[in-house]
Amino acid sequence: AQSVTQLGSHVSVSEGALVLLRCNYSSSVPPYLFWYVQYPNQGLQLLLKYTSAATLVKGINGFEAEFKKSETSFHLTKPSAHMSDAAEYFCAVRSGGYQKVTFGTGTKLQVIP
Amino acid sequence: DVKVTQSSRYLVKRTGEKVFLECVQDMDHENMFWYRQDPGLGLRLIYFSYDVKMKEKGDIPEGYSVSREKKERFSLILESASTNQTSMYLCAGGDRVNEQFFGPGTRLTVL
Numbered sequence: 272a273q274s275v276t277q278l279g280s281h282v283s284v285s286e287g288a289l290v291l292l293r294c295n296y297s298s299s300v301p302p303y304l305f306w307y308v309q310y311p312n313q314g315l316q317l318l319l320k321y322t323s324a325a326t327l328v329k330g331i332n333g334f335e336a337e338f339k340k341s342e343t344s345f346h347l348t349k350p351s352a353h354m355s356d357a358a359e360y361f362c363a364v365r366s367g368g369y370q371k372v373t374f375g376t377g378t379k380l381q382v383i384p
Numbered sequence: 385d386v387k388v389t390q391s392s393r394y395l396v397k398r399t400g401e402k403v404f405l406e407c408v409q410d411m412d413h414e415n416m417f418w419y420r421q422d423p424g425l426g427l428r429l430i431y432f433s434y435d436v437k438m439k440e441k442g443d444i445p446e447g448y449s450v451s452r453e454k455k456e457r458f459s460l461i462l463e464s465a466s467t468n469q470t471s472m473y474l475c476a477g478g479d480r481v482n483e484q485f486f487g488p489g490t491r492l493t494v495l
Contacts, residue, residue: 305483312488312489313488313489314388314486314488315427315476315484317484317485370415370434371429371442372429374426374427376424376426
């Protein structure tokens with residue numbers, strides 16, 4: 272079985288501040304992990320993915336995430352928030368060899384000017 | 385640039401109607417997925433297909449069926465729409481290893 276928990280359905284940060292969105296996963300086999308972003312009235316697009324290579328993964332728009340097996344975490348960070356980062360972010364897990372992806376419930380990021 | 389298109393952005397139907405949501409991908413991907421998205425619940429998998437004419441139930445298949453007659457097209461069918469099926473429906477395509485590519489979504493309202 273696989274599952275994802277995203278802590279905090281809403282996160283607010285000031286423009287220029289650090290962004291930290293939390294994701295913890297559960298998987299019985301080595302996982303593939305993803306972060307997606309959804310802007311209003313749009314579908315999801317991939318920010319970054321972990322597929323068992325480097326544990327620190329860099330994505331688009333200055334985001335990165337670190338896979339920590341001991342903590343079963345895959346938190347998303349960005350050093351300096353921009354107004355355009357306001358969106359909903361989804362963490363997702365796929366257990367190796369299994370085609371189904373399980374998504375978290377999402378975190379809405381608000382950026383305050 | 386990969387693309388997944390959905391037949392409608394907004395759809396309004398009446399209770400009891402049969403509803404078809406169409407999805408087309410131009411990526412030649414084996415897998416296609418239908419999700420529904422509701423506030424506070426994230427994305428929940430309805431059905432997915434890993435090959436033409438093949439389908440598997442996801443987490444919430446009740447009240448839905450699917451059809452995949454061609455590799456690029458995956459249809460979601462609501463046999464008799466109900467108000468609790470009012471939601472955002474997202475289609476995605478993907479290969480065996482990597483990420484999924486999503487369409488823009490169809491916001492369905494059932495009155």
